[in-house]
Amino acid sequence: MTSGICALCQTAGTLCDSHFIPRASYSLLRDPNSSNPEVFHVSEDLTIQRSFQVRGHLLCSKCEQKFNELGEKWVMANCFQFPTKSFIIREQIRTQVPIHTTGRGSRVYALLPGGTILADKLIYFALSVFWRAGAREWTTADGKKLRLDYGRYQEDLRAFLNGGVTLPREFTLLGFVASDDRALGTSILPSKVHTQPCHRFDFTIAGLTFILMIGRRIPQEYAVLSLMPAVVPQLVIASWVDEDIQRMILSQVFRSKKHPIFGGI
Secondary structure, three states, rough: OOEOOOOOOOOOOEEEEOOOOOOHHHOOOOOOOOOOOOOEOOOOOOEEEOOOEEEEEEEHHHHHHHHHHHHHHHHHHHHOOOOOOOEEHHHOOOOOOOOOEEEOOOOEEEEOOOOOOOOHHHHHHHHHHEEEEEEEOEEOOOEEEEOOOOHHHHHHHHHHHHOOOOOOOEEEEEEEEEEEOOOOOOOEEEEEEEOOEEEEEEEEEEEEEEEEEEEEOOHHHHHHOOOOOOOOEEEEEEEEHHHHHHHHHHHHHOOOOHHHOOOOO
């Protein structure tokens, strides 16, 4: 530990050696039956499998606990886990009736209040990881430096995570759950995908992929099929897909009169 200013609450004190992605994820994604059980780390230039944890001094102990209680603890307990091969989020959501199904087998589920999938935990967790990507410079498994630039929106993320502030309407968050078991042990750190017509950032961990869109020109097909903002948060179960396929899925749902935004359910 070292002394400094906590990046979240902005108070002076002792800083923890904070993890970029949750510390628990490294043990959850180790395959005990493999000759090399280490997690796959994926970046733009390299895929590497090694024992390495991206970390650095960032948060005070109080804010570390806040991140754990408001998102990490629940997500880490319910995401894919190699030791047991369980994937509680996927198992539980598949017991529900989807509100839409695409021709490629992707399914869209509504996260209704009182259900077993806690949208608020998913949202807080995802935004906390995206925020960390811009809060400081990190050294990744391949030795490169990573820090995302959200511009003035970095402060909006910090204020929301710190508590009591609503994110502006320029933010949209989507969540995908892997439908098959390929690459479930892969961790992909947050990265910028494109800047037009809005800024898009992605990351993947333990069978979950999150997409953060920021800007005033977010395509409607993304805006209506989101975890946040949403009257009813939604999750999409889909195979391991690239951006073009993701957008195709979203476009199909957007055009469907069965989508709740059109009053079809």
